[in-house]
Amino acid sequence: MDQLYLSGCHLSISAESLNIQAPSRFAAYALRRRWASDLAVSAKKLKRRRAIVSWPGCDRPYRIPTCILNYDCAMIKPQPQRGNYLLGADYLRVTEFIKEKREEGRIVVITSMWDDICLHTNDLLKPERGTIMPHQWTGFNYSFLWRDSKDDYKQLIERLVRDGCIPQFQYRLRRPDGSFGEYQTDYYYVENYLSVPVRIGVSRVEDWRLLPEPSSN
Template sequence: MLSGSNTQPPPSKEQAIAKVAADGRSDLAKQLELIAEQEAQGRIVCITGMLTNLCKHTNDLLLPERGIRTAPYWTGYNYLKSWCINGDGVPSAEYDRLIELLHRDRSIAGYSYMLIRPDDGALIEYSTDYVFIPNWYGEPVRVGFSTPKDYRVVEEGRGDRIIR
């Protein structure tokens, strides 16, 4: 065997996410590498501002069957609106828990939660792996990774829940 060769297996998805999350000052190249790896594995990538809740990026793996709108139309969407599942304008406890866990642990595997899908008012359950990145072009963000099938419709759309 050549000296200096790497005999370690490649890191798992969880290890790669944890590495970027643990290194709060990881450089942009590492962050982009993680995102590219997740996309190559067929995973949806959604980057959302922690302070604004605005969607910064969603890749093309988010299909209309899941989100109705296509990926480019999610950019700029305020996800906080979708977390208000009770119709009272108050984000769900699942949102508060997500933010708490991301600040504490920096990454979460398989987080299950419900959102209102804005274009039809359907209540949707999702499962997403999240990583907290404290400095994404100057702003803290959460990056969600999920497969296109990591969702289920809990309740069909209702006109009174459509988000404008």
């Protein structure tokens, strides 16, 4: 198992389970999606019946029974990466990609999949679209902006981990100034950018609009 995915996890053993507490929901989802069989093998070696993967605040952890090792089921097979254009890219390839997209006039934003912290943006993310200056995005916590569109966020993470990229993903965000907007972005998943799994968002400058406030009902 890639140690990157266990980074920040807390391991413990109970009477029947190997317990893995991941640092975030994304980390837990990635562990289950990519390493279910490895976790089941580890639990079996410890003479436990299952592996349980949880994350802070979760009420329904992922349960991976060791019995899956007895079957040729899709759950434990490697998942095909249909959109793996950048999946295994190194730092230099990502840097080239950023440059290529900037030359095409596209906004590029790199965000950590661990904690939703913005690691990079370019000069085309103007205040008209984002309400703050480009340099102010570096270090910004995007999870704050998804607070009123959690279903969109959940869909983004699950599809990105599954497929590797999502073209023209439409989503809503609460903007830094409190207004509500809709955006369209091409997303790419990179497993190891400076030792962090990230999503790279590539957008046309004009692909956004303001939305009315969502109903409180």
